[in-house]
Amino acid sequence: MPPLMERITDALSLVRNPRTGADVMAAEQVRDIATTVDGKVRFTLLLAPEDDATLVRDVRQAVEQLDGVSDVRVDVRDPAQREPTPARPAPAPNAMHHPTAPAPKAPGTGRALPVMEAASAPKAPPRVPDPVQYPNLGRIIAVSSGKGGVGKSTVAVNLAIALAKAGKRVGIMDADIYGPNLPLMLGVDAAPAVRDEKIIPLEAFGIKVISLGFLIEKEQPAIWRGPIVMKIITQFLRDVNWGQLDYFLVDMPPGTGDAQLSLVQATQVHGAVIVTTPQQVSVGDALRGVKMFERTAVPVLGVVENMSWFENPETGKPIAMFGSGGGERLAKECGLPLIGQIPLDPRIQEGGDTGRPIVDAEPDSKASKAIHLVAERVMQRLDERYP
The missing domain is CATH 3.30.300.130 (Fe-S cluster assembly (FSCA))
Known part of the structure; x- marks a missing residue:
């Protein structure tokens, strides 16, 4: 061959x-x-x-x-973009330098990659701009997870509605630039109006919401690098007429990438809520999310374990569909409180697909009551930290 x-x-x-x-x-x-x-x-x-x-x-x-x-x-x-010129490798000390002609390249193989680049003086890292304060947004809460599929957006949406039902003025921003889900989950899908050069957020279930999903076609892929993500998040913070809020939730994309770093660089985040499931693989990923917020000086308010158990409809006994104890292990390892365990309920998924979050559609369900308890504990933790 x-x-x-x-x-x-x-x-x-x-x-x-x-x-x-x-x-x-x-x-x-x-x-x-x-x-x-x-x-x-x-x-x-x-x-x-x-x-x-x-x-x-x-x-x-x-x-x-x-x-x-x-x-x-x-x-x-882009071929119009200037091509960087690779530096020649520096000769070894005390070695004689013999000029040699460049080796001919085989037809059709393109340019050869440089094997080594000359050492250059270290450059000073670019200065990170100081975060901008947005007092009108109230307390800013990032809802995050280490991996996808743990119900992070579901928790964020229902937590926002639970806070609104507690009489608070609430806004939620969809920072999942690559997979915005809030339009579907909240049942709103329209281009937001612009008034006095400010974007007017849409409203649903007593909360204000903005998402990239309102601004692009459903089938349009979001193929953007970090600087563009930073610009979108900054615009959602600065150029949306949120009015005066008590709590501003940010539904983060999974992982610890551009969106997370962009948010903490753009403004002061008052706290983060980490969503995980009982599975050990989810716990390991969530741990990285906790460490990321800690390194960027964002206090983690606590851990929410989603899909904790499924209640047998015949016996009423809980069934651990995805194992047990993951949220508690994560909280203990990080020295954080476990601020909620939300049971697995098919109505949560149905509500997410039909735009009827369970906190509004089934307020007496055990899942709704668990989310309301999370909301109470989040408010309590923030009051303790920012009296």
Whole structure:
């Protein structure tokens, strides 16, 4: 079998740019092909604004189907963008320097990646702007989780409604830029109005809400890097007419990425609520979320264990569908209080799909009562920290 690099270039030479009709290798649209011994492949694709974006998919699939390839990463770059000039490696001390001509490159293989770059003086890290205070938002609470699928958005929505039912003025911001779910969960889907250069948030169940889902088409993917995420979060804080609130909840995306860092850099977050499930894998991921907030000086108010048990409808006995004790273990390990355990109730899922959160639709259910208890404890924890 030919070497992997040769098979990669052969496969890419069969991919043609629909706009020009030329193959991407002959047109030198593919650069910097690099491979590892375990089959990881990375290269740059020069994609002009007038080129079809499906070309990215085509080149990736052409390489992915090759034997021995375990992973493919395509770095897309505008050909008009200036290409960085790699520095030459510094010669070893006391070594004689012999000028040599550059080695000829094989046709169609693109530029060779530099093996080493010269050491340069360390640059001072960019200054992080001081967080802006938004007194009108009241106490800002981040609802976060270490992984997806634990019911974080469900908890955030129902917690917001529970706070509103307690007589508080509440707003909720959907910071899950890549998968905004609040429009569906709250049953609101309309383009927000703009008045006096301020976005007017929509309202549902007594709370004000803003989400990127109101501003883009449902099928439009959000493919944005960190700086764009920062701009969106800042705009939702600064350019939305929230009025005067008592509590401002932020439904974070899962993990510890750009959105979390953008929020704590953009404003003072008064507290975080960590959502997990009883499963050990969920607990491990949630632990990283706790540590992230601690390192950014955001107090963690407590842990909420979702899907704690399922009540047998015939006997009324709890059934641990996803194990037990995960939230308690996480809280104990981090020295935090376990501020709530929410049972697994099919009506929670139904309410999320139909835009009727369970706190409003089934106020007497055990799940609703558990969420109201979480709301009380969150308010108590914030009152203790910010008397």
